[in-house]
Amino acid sequence: MYTSLRSVEVLAELVGVLPPEGAPILQKLVKAVREDVEEAQQEAQQRVEKAEQRAEKAEQRKDEAVAVMIREKDAKMVLVDAKMVLADKLHLRDKLLSRAMYSAGVRDGRSCLEYLEDLIGIAKWQRVQGWTKVLEQRPDLIKCLAEAAPSWGVDANNPSAAGKLAGKIAGMFNVLSCGIHPFIPGVGLVVYTGVLDAPTCEGLVCLAEALGVPCERHRSRSP
Incomplete structure (x- = not known):
């Protein structure tokens, strides 16, 4: 039980331990008790205020954490929306491009390669030379073709890789026949x-993707 020095002094006067100071003992006792109560109330109020401050700070930290979570979620949603918009634009671009190529006469894998040659400016009678020049400027395409068709036996790091792969591309025309690997508008x-x-298929995919032709890979041919 809490007992202040003031209460002790009053009790001491009551039992005659300390001499009275002129004020009535009862008044001193009432005053001491009142002061003790006020002091206890002040301490209790201080404890309540400190508890409220701690609770408020905890709520602020919680609010800040929630705000951070909301901002992160909003940022992720914006990123997802941006990716969806970009995907939609790319899909629309591919649809329009495929329709334009179909209108230009592209019907299959062979005519697709012929279209690319016309677009790049490669003459049919100079395919190897033409594709060699293209590949020399596209080391990424050399790497793609060399890795996609390992049976061709071309080392991407070999200085003569461009010429060897150009010869392989020219040979693809002999493999591709009308109707194989269809080109579908849209x-x-x-x-x-x-x-x-397999090498012709993988080479065709590499060329299409590297040169911006809309392309899909299917595991097996539909009946």
Whole structure:
């Protein structure tokens, strides 16, 4: 039980331990008790205020944490929306491009390569030379072709890789026949894996993707 020095002094006077100071003992006792109560109330109020301050700070930290979570969520949503918008634009671009290429006469894998040659400016009778020049400027395409068709036996780091791969591209025209790997308006080039041979399929995909042709890869040819 809490007892202040003032209360002790009053009690001491009551039992005659300390001499009275002129004021009536009862008044001193009432005053001392009142002061003790006021002091206790002040201490209690201070404890309540400190508790409220701690609670308020905790709420602020909680609010800040929630605000951070909301900002992060909003940022993620904005990023997702931006990706969706970009995907929609790319999809629309591919649809328009595939329709334009189809209107230009592209019907399959072979005519797609011929269209690319016309676009780049490669003459049919100079395919190897033309593709060599293109590949020399596109080391990424050399790497793609060399890795996609390892059976061609071309090392991407070999200085003569461009010429060797250009010869392989020219040879693809002999493999591709009309109707194989159809070109569908609104979709693009559809390459069926392994038809007629894997290196030609993979090389066709590399060329299409590197040169911006809409392209889809299918595991097997539809019946």
